[in-house]
Structures are given as C-alpha cells and as structure tokens.
Amino acid sequence: MEKKYYVGIDLGGTFIKGGIVDNGGNILVEDKTPTESEKGDVGVAKNIAALTEKLLLASGVDKGSVVGVGMGVPGMIDSKAGVVIYSNNLRWKDFAIGETVSSLTGLPVKIANDANVAALGEAKFGAAKGKENVVMLTLGTGVGGGVVAEGRLVEGNKSAGAELGHSVIVAGGEQCTCGRKGCLEAYASATALIRDTKRAMEANKDSKMWEIGGIEAVTGKTAFDYQNSDPYAKAVVENYVEKLACGITNFANIFRPETVLLGGGVCGQGDGLVKPLQALLDKELFAGELGPQVEIKIAQLGNLAGLLGAAALFM
Ligand SMILES: [Zn+2]
Known part of the structure; x- marks a missing residue:
C-alpha cells in the first residue's frame, strides 16, 4: 500500500x-x-x-x-x-x-x-475498525451522536443533522435542554442519571446510597455502585439501561449498523452497562435473529x- x-x-x-x-x-x-x-x-x-x-x-x-x-x-x-x-x-x-x-x-x-x-x-x-455502518453515542453532560453509513459521515443539510440525543423516546417526558420533552438526552446523559439518582435518594431516606455523605456527592457512578445492595439504586440503573436501550434500538432499526459505539464517562461501567443493553437490543431489534445482528461496544480511542x-x- x-x-x-x-x-x-x-x-x-x-x-x-x-x-x-x-x-x-x-x-x-x-x-x-x-x-x-x-x-x-x-x-x-x-x-x-x-x-x-x-x-x-x-x-x-x-x-x-x-x-x-x-x-x-x-x-x-x-x-x-x-x-x-x-x-x-x-x-x-x-x-x-x-x-x-x-x-x-x-x-x-x-x-x-x-x-x-x-x-x-x-x-x-477504533472499536468499530473496518465496519461500514456505525452509530456512536457519547454519554456525557448531554448525549452526542455520530452516524457513519457506508463508510461516510451522515451529517444532513448544513451538517446540522445526526442529533441523535434529541430524538424523543418518551412523548411528553422529562424536559430536555433543547426545548422538547422526553429526548433520549433527558434520560441517558450523565446529567439525567445523576438527577434520577438524587430523586431516588430524596424519595427514599432508607436508601443505602445515603452512605456517600449527601445528595451533592452523587455522581454518574453512585447508582451503579449500589445496584447490588440497594433496591432503589437498582431501579435507577434499570430505568437508565431501559431508556438507553430504547434509543439504541431505534437507531439500530433506522441505520442497521454493524456496531453501536458508546463513549463518555458513563461507559466506565464497561460490561456492566453493555451486557444488559445488548440483551434488550437483541430482544427488541427489528426482525430479531432473522436480520443482521447489531453489536454494542465501548469506544476505545478516547482523545x-x-x-x-x-x-x-x-x-
Ligand atoms: Zn432534546
């Protein structure tokens, strides 16, 4: 070459x-x-x-x-x-x-x-090397998105498209920063995860998550850290995974990529995040086992x- x-x-x-x-x-x-x-x-x-x-x-x-x-x-x-x-x-x-x-x-x-x-x-x-069709979601303060189809970026008119985080997954749901209600970002960003963790603690004074000190000590890790010892933490994680899987399944049905990549801080959970997401995606993906499968992976190139x-x- x-x-x-x-x-x-x-x-x-x-x-x-x-x-x-x-x-x-x-x-x-x-x-x-x-x-x-x-x-x-x-x-x-x-x-x-x-x-x-x-x-x-x-x-x-x-x-x-x-x-x-x-x-x-x-x-x-x-x-x-x-x-x-x-x-x-x-x-x-x-x-x-x-x-x-x-x-x-x-x-x-x-x-x-x-x-x-x-x-x-x-x-x-990176993590999707050699794949022609890739959807990437970055789970940070917001939910960023990128779409590669047949090896090329899909950007839309004036490159203003591919705003995957602002597709609604719950009509009339949580308020999003963009003005709409119920966007994926309002459920799957680290910001949303922290909000839901705080809500669960405030509603349940017996939650083990209070061990971290106080509400201001909550991070995107808190609910994951306590999911095996606290039912309220478990419920937060399950809701987070369910909503994120809903968004991923939508994009998988639209673009049918070989790979969906996840980036951002929440991905520090590794398999603890990917495995339950993959199980939900496999169950709900259009045409199930009859169509090509879609693999969820953590992005690997970082900076x-x-x-x-x-x-x-x-x-
Ligand atoms: Zn939005």
Missing part, C-alpha cells in the same frame, strides 16, 4: 491538538498548542497553520506528500462549505475556516463537527478519536 499522509486537527476551546497520520491510522507525531480564542477567528486559524508546519517539520513528511488537513470543530458546521456557522465554545459566527487555513498552509482543508469526526475516527481506526477522525475526512 502506497503511503499517504494527512494532518489531523482537533480544535477545542482551550487547545488545538494535531498530528500527522498515515493511511494506516498510525500517528507519526502529535502536538498541541493553546487555541487563544481571544485572538479572534483568523488568529486561531494562524495558530492551526503554525501547528501544522511544526508537525510537518517534526515528522519529516514533505508537504507535497500530504493529502490534506482534516479538522474537527465544535459547534454548527457547514462541512461542505468549510464554514463554522456558529460555535459557542469559540464565539465564532460564519467563519470560513476551511478557506482561511487552506490559504495559510497551501493545503486542501476539510472540516466537520467534532462529535461526528470522533465517530468517524472510531469507525476507521485520539478526534485527531484520527479528522485525518479520515480525507480517506
């Missing part, structure tokens, strides 16, 4: 992380530099260009053999146009970052939303998913 090289950039509010990646998904060198968003959009673009030059120098890769610079950017991104429509983190509006970085580096540039890019990274080089997925925008 002929070696090709790519620059992968993971643009965050605090740091710009970058690396030189080959077509096998090997990271030759990686480095980071402060974003310095206070310098404004063009200032940040200059920092990206400077990091790119530094990475090329460190790797010894000739610029002529680089296919392009791929970037994962937080916010609403029009990836076809290479424009950041809006980014809360960076306080940008309608910035043509693709064109700007391209003219500074002399290299072609592709951009996409950071959650989508992470899904692509996992599909190409590197963004960098590798960004490079993969050119693959």
Whole structure:
C-alpha cells in the first residue's frame, strides 16, 4: 500500500491538538498548542497553520506528500462549505475556516463537527475498525451522536443533522435542554442519571446510597455502585439501561449498523452497562435473529478519536 499522509486537527476551546497520520491510522507525531480564542477567528486559524508546519517539520513528511488537513470543530458546521456557522465554545459566527487555513498552509482543508469526526475516527481506526455502518453515542453532560453509513459521515443539510440525543423516546417526558420533552438526552446523559439518582435518594431516606455523605456527592457512578445492595439504586440503573436501550434500538432499526459505539464517562461501567443493553437490543431489534445482528461496544480511542477522525475526512 502506497503511503499517504494527512494532518489531523482537533480544535477545542482551550487547545488545538494535531498530528500527522498515515493511511494506516498510525500517528507519526502529535502536538498541541493553546487555541487563544481571544485572538479572534483568523488568529486561531494562524495558530492551526503554525501547528501544522511544526508537525510537518517534526515528522519529516514533505508537504507535497500530504493529502490534506482534516479538522474537527465544535459547534454548527457547514462541512461542505468549510464554514463554522456558529460555535459557542469559540464565539465564532460564519467563519470560513476551511478557506482561511487552506490559504495559510497551501493545503486542501476539510472540516466537520467534532462529535461526528470522533465517530468517524472510531469507525476507521477504533472499536468499530473496518465496519461500514456505525452509530456512536457519547454519554456525557448531554448525549452526542455520530452516524457513519457506508463508510461516510451522515451529517444532513448544513451538517446540522445526526442529533441523535434529541430524538424523543418518551412523548411528553422529562424536559430536555433543547426545548422538547422526553429526548433520549433527558434520560441517558450523565446529567439525567445523576438527577434520577438524587430523586431516588430524596424519595427514599432508607436508601443505602445515603452512605456517600449527601445528595451533592452523587455522581454518574453512585447508582451503579449500589445496584447490588440497594433496591432503589437498582431501579435507577434499570430505568437508565431501559431508556438507553430504547434509543439504541431505534437507531439500530433506522441505520442497521454493524456496531453501536458508546463513549463518555458513563461507559466506565464497561460490561456492566453493555451486557444488559445488548440483551434488550437483541430482544427488541427489528426482525430479531432473522436480520443482521447489531453489536454494542465501548469506544476505545478516547482523545485520539478526534485527531484520527479528522485525518479520515480525507480517506
Ligand atoms: Zn432534546
């Protein structure tokens, strides 16, 4: 296989992380530099260009053999146009970052939303390596989503789609941050898990979970830690798993991926989370055993998913 090289950039509010990646998904060198968003959009673009030059120098890769610079950017991104429509983190509006970085580096540039890019990274080089159809859910403060279908990101018009966390699983249910009620995010985020754990404790003063000290000590782990010794904790975990499985089954029926990947802090539960989810999915998946099966796995690239997925925008 002929070696090709790519620059992968993971643009965050605090740091710009970058690396030189080959077509096998090997990271030759990686480095980071402060974003310095206070310098404004063009200032940040200059920092990206400077990091790119530094990475090329460190790797010894000739610029002529680089296919392009791929970037994962937080916010609403029009990836076809290479424009950041809006980014809360960076306080940008309608910035043509693709064109700007391209003219500074002399290299072609592709951009996409950071959650989508992470899904692509996992599909190409991580826990779903070699799989053509992958759905990724990140269970954090919210529920982020990314969809890879036939090896390509599914982003929708102006890349504003794939908001998997904001599909309703309980009509008229819990209030979501987006304004709707009953979104998956309002049940399956770490925030929702903490809310439900606190509610269970407040409603049950005899819950063993009070051993942690007080309501303010609750984390996304609390209910899982006590599920075998406290029926109230067990009920919280069961409800969490049931709601998340409902969302996963919906996406499995829509996209029929080979793999559903889970990322984010709640995934620290490992098999304790995956096994009950898989059992519910297997039971409810459309056409059951007659159709292709869908495997639930924990994402494995962590911080590197963004960098590798960004490079993969050119693959
Ligand atoms: Zn929502």
